[in-house]
Structures are given as C-alpha cells and as structure tokens.
Amino acid sequence: MIKMKPDTPILAKISARNVNVFYGDKQAINDVSIDVWVDQVTALIGPSGCGKSTFLRTLNRMNDTIPIARTDGDIRLDGEDIYAPAMDVVQLRARVGMVFQKPNPFPKSIYENVAYGPRIHGLASSRQQLDTVVEQSLRRAGLWDEVKDRLSESGTALSGGQQQRLCIARAIAVDPEVILMDEPCSALDPIATAKIEELIQALKGRYAIVIVTHNMQQAARVSQRTAFFHLGSLVEYGATSDIFTNPRQERTKDYITGRYG
Amino acid sequence: MVDHTVTAFDDDLSELRGLIAQMGGLAERAIVEAMEALKRHDLEAAEAIIAGDKQIDALEMQVERLAVQLIALRAPLANDLREVVAALKIAGVIERVGDYAKNIARRIAAIEDHGDIEPLSVLPAMAVLASTMVHDVLDAYAARDPEAAIRVVESDRAVDDFYNSLFRVLVTYMMENPASIGQVAHLLFIAKNLERVGDHATNIAEMVYYAATGIHMGERERGASLSA
Numbered sequence: 001m002i003k004m005k006p007d008t009p010i011l012a013k014i015s016a017r018n019v020n021v022f023y024g025d026k027q028a029i030n031d032v033s034i035d036v037w038v039d040q041v042t043a044l045i046g047p048s049g050c051g052k053s054t055f056l057r058t059l060n061r062m063n064d065t066i067p068i069a070r071t072d073g074d075i076r077l078d079g080e081d082i083y084a085p086a087m088d089v090v091q092l093r094a095r096v097g098m099v100f101q102k103p104n105p106f107p108k109s110i111y112e113n114v115a116y117g118p119r120i121h122g123l124a125s126s127r128q129q130l131d132t133v134v135e136q137s138l139r140r141a142g143l144w145d146e147v148k149d150r151l152s153e154s155g156t157a158l159s160g161g162q163q164q165r166l167c168i169a170r171a172i173a174v175d176p177e178v179i180l181m182d183e184p185c186s187a188l189d190p191i192a193t194a195k196i197e198e199l200i201q202a203l204k205g206r207y208a209i210v211i212v213t214h215n216m217q218q219a220a221r222v223s224q225r226t227a228f229f230h231l232g233s234l235v236e237y238g239a240t241s242d243i244f245t246n247p248r249q250e251r252t253k254d255y256i257t258g259r260y261g
Numbered sequence: 262m263v264d265h266t267v268t269a270f271d272d273d274l275s276e277l278r279g280l281i282a283q284m285g286g287l288a289e290r291a292i293v294e295a296m297e298a299l300k301r302h303d304l305e306a307a308e309a310i311i312a313g314d315k316q317i318d319a320l321e322m323q324v325e326r327l328a329v330q331l332i333a334l335r336a337p338l339a340n341d342l343r344e345v346v347a348a349l350k351i352a353g354v355i356e357r358v359g360d361y362a363k364n365i366a367r368r369i370a371a372i373e374d375h376g377d378i379e380p381l382s383v384l385p386a387m388a389v390l391a392s393t394m395v396h397d398v399l400d401a402y403a404a405r406d407p408e409a410a411i412r413v414v415e416s417d418r419a420v421d422d423f424y425n426s427l428f429r430v431l432v433t434y435m436m437e438n439p440a441s442i443g444q445v446a447h448l449l450f451i452a453k454n455l456e457r458v459g460d461h462a463t464n465i466a467e468m469v470y471y472a473a474t475g476i477h478m479g480e481r482e483r484g485a486s487l488s489a
Binding site: 216217220244245247253260 | 264265266267336338339340341343475476
C-alpha cells in the first residue's frame with residue numbers, strides 16, 4: 001500500500017483514488033492512488049505491460065474507447081469526478097489533452113491542425129482571434145519560428161520532431177489544464193527529444209503534465225515526481241530526485257538500476 | 262544483490278571495487294611499513310615507501326577514469342550511482358592516506374638518534390590503530406556493511422586520544438630537552454599524520470555508509486582537540 005505524502009501545500013490538480021482497470025477478466029490496474037500537481041511534471045515509469053499507459057489513459061477516459069475496458073475508483077479533476085454520468089467526455093478531453101507516442105497530425109495544413117480544436121470548441125469568435133490562438137500555441141510549443149512562413153503547408157510534411165511539437169501545439173490550443181504524454185519522444189532522435197524535453201520544462205507551471213516514458217534518464221531529466229508501476233500496481237511514488245538516488249522499495253531499485261528480471 | 266541484466270555493468274563495478282581494494286591495501290601497508298622503517302631508522306625502506314606512493318597515485322587515476330567511463334556509458338542510478346560516486350571520493354581519500362605515509366617516511370632521515378625519546382614507543386601503537394581503521398573501513402566497503410562503517414567511525418576516538426596525549430607528552434619533552442626540539446617536532450608531525458589517517462578512514466566510513474544506505478551518517482561528534 002502506498003502512502004500519499006502531500007508534500008506540496010497546493011491542492012492536487014488530479015487526484016486518483018483506488019483506481020482499478022479491467023480488460024475483460026484481466027485486471028490491468030490494481031488499486032492505484034496518485035495525486036498530480038500543476039507545477040510539477042509527473043513521470044510514470046515501469047516495464048512493458050506494467051499498466052502505466054493504461055493508467056495514463058484513465059485520466060482523460062481514453063479507455064472508454066476500448067469496449068472491454070472497465071474502470072472503477074475515483075478520479076477527480078479539481079475535485080470534480082471525471083467518471084460522473086454528467087461529465088462531458090469531449091469537454092474533459094479538451095481539459096485533459098493528450099500527446100501520443102507517434103506524432104499524429106491531421107492530414108491538413110499546419111494552421112488547421114492547431115485551429116481545429118479552438119474552432120470546434122468555440123474558443124475563437126473571429127479569424128483574427130483564431131490567428132492569435134494558433135500563433136500563441138505554436139509559440140508555446142516552440143515551433144512558431146520554424147513554421148510561421150509556411151502555415152498552409154501540410155502538417156505531415158514536417159519532420160518527426162516538428163510533428164510532435166505540432167501535436168503539442170494542437171493540445172495546447174484548446175487551453176487544457178492537464179497534458180498527458182504517452183512516450184512522446186520514443187520515435188524521435190536525440191535533438192528532437194531534447195527540444196520536447198525543453199518544451200516540457202517551459203510548459204510546466206501552466207499545465208499539469210503527466211508523462212509515460214520507457215527512458216529512465218528522460219524521467220529523471222524532465223519530472224519532479226516519479227511513479228513506478230509494476231504488474232498493474234503502483235510500487236513507489238515520490239520526488240524524482242529520491243526515486244533515482246535512493247528508492248525505498250527493492251522492486252523500484254532493481255528496475256531503475258537495470259536488475260529487473 | 263541481484264545481477265544487472267547487462268552483465269558488463271557488473272564487471273565494471275567489480276573492477277572499480279577491485280581497484281579501490283588494491284589502493285586501500287597499498288595505503289594501509291605504507292602506513293605500517295613507514296612505522297617499521299621509523300623504528301629501525303631504515304632509510305632504504307623509507308625511500309621504497311616514498312617511491313611506492315606513485316603506484317597509489319596511478320591507481321587513483323585509474324579509478325577516476327573508470328568511474329567517469331561508467332557514468333558516461335552505463336548511466337548508473339540509485340545504489341549503483343551512490344557506489345560509483347563513493348568510489349570516486351574514496352579513491353581521493355586513500356590517495357591522501359598514501360601521502361601521509363610518504364610524509365612519515367620522509368621525516369625518518371631527520372630523526373636520527375631517537376633511542377632515548379621515550380614517547381616514540383607510543384607511536385607504533387597509534388599507527389597500528391590508524392592502519393587498522395583503514396583496513397576495517399575497506400572491509401566495510403567490500404561488504405557494503407553500514408554497521409561495520411559505524412564501528413570504524415567510533416574507533417577514531419581512540420586515535421584522537423592517542424594524539425592528544427602524545428601532543429602533551431611531546432611538548433613537555435621539548436620543554437625539558439630544548440636540544441631535541443627539531444627531532445621531536447618531526448615526531449609530533451608524524452603523530453598528527455596518523456591522527457589525520459584516522460580522520461580519513463572516518464570519512465571513508467561515512468561514504469561507505471551513504472553508498473550502502475542512501476542516508477548520511479550525520480554530523481558525528483568529533484573529539485574536539487584544542488591542542489591540534
């Protein structure tokens with residue numbers, strides 16, 4: 001059982017309690033409780049199949065799209081139950097955005113990729129306002145200077161790293177509160193990875209960020225809090241600096257030092 | 262401890278530990294031999310000790326190179342990281358212990374006729390204590406044993422007591438025999454060197470403790486020696 005240590009005085013942005021996820025008969029997540037905060041990047045690490053991505057996807061109800069998946073427990077966004085019947089899932093996913101492993105821009109122009117969300121959510125009332133949102137989002141994603149002269153070109157024509165930053169700009173454009181990232185750099189080269197990591201640092205504070213990564217060094221570099229998952233359970237959750245220098249649990253230690261079976 | 266999935270990682274760590282053990286063994290022996298040479302006034306042995314210190318210095322460089330390489334290529338974490346950092350620091354401290362042995366050896370030539378200097382009989386006992394601390398702390402390092410590290414820290418008090426009493430005796434001796442001041446001052450420095458060896462063994466013990474547990478041993482109460 002993991003004891004939560006509320007070591008920051010501010011309220012958690014997302015508070016998950018006793019979360020279980022089942023795929024049919026198989027239990028993928030077992031009684032996980034975690035808080036994430038706005039001013040901290042939270043990294044979820046663990047071996048393949050440990051449930052970290054599954055858990056990440058419970059935070060904006062992406063598992064709802066899998067018919068055999070069933071989630072129970074209590075997940076609150078600013079105290080609001082995101083699994084409540086009254087919760088508008090489309091609205092939820094605007095508030096809790098997601099960036100995937102492989103960049104997945106729409107086969108549309110760079111501009112349209114970013115403008116799409118604000119438009120359908122009615123966040124811009126004029127073309128001028130939409131232009132502002134697009135520019136601001138691309139700037140925050142660190143992409144503006146590279147694409148400002150070719151906004152009408154296709155998003156898929158960009159390099160992998162640029163596409164990923166475009167996807168981040170797209171997530172930012174609807175003014176989310178939380179950004180979930182599922183191995184956002186696994187398809188990128190080290191320079192593109194460094195740019196994304198730098199971007200994560202810049203976005204921290206404005207958004208709560210939860211990142212799943214297989215790259216332990218990346219978790220150590222970008223996050224302030226790290227959660228180690230194993231076999232569907234949360235083994236250890238604490239300050240990243242503690243987890244990587246002095247983990248409390250034997251299983252965490254074995255995993256991060258490369259001794260895991 | 263469970264082995265790493267990448268076995269070459271374990272090989273590198275074993276090599277690092279081997280180098281530290283080798284360095285420590287040389288430094289410990291240099292202290293003992295310096296004291297033997299002092300007793301016998303054996304200038305040849307003293308020269309050998311001075312020359313032998315180069316080997317300790319070379320090993321320190323080897324530890325440094327391997328540790329940097331290990332950090333760069335293996336990106337050690339948690340207890341592995343603490344161990345590599347500890348090895349790096351411990352090598353530096355052992356090098357200092359070697360320097361103290363060398364310093365003692367250098368003074369032997371200056372202390373010619375010491376047969377009648379009574380306090381000299383206490384120095385070898387102090388040297389045994391200090392070199393035993395070095396020996397024991399290396400055992401604690403090899404066994405990753407935090408309890409043994411604490412015992413080493415505790416034994417430093419005895420070395421400090423030796424030094425404090427020697428200090429008083431030697432100062433008294435100098436006052437009574439002004440002609441001997443030059444030689445006895447050397448003996449005083451030798452006692453001080455041995456006292457520092459004990460302190461260094463204590464530092465190593467603290468590093469061993471931290472590497473093994475991830476917790477700092479805490480500020481130890483050092484025997485305040487006003488005479489130092």
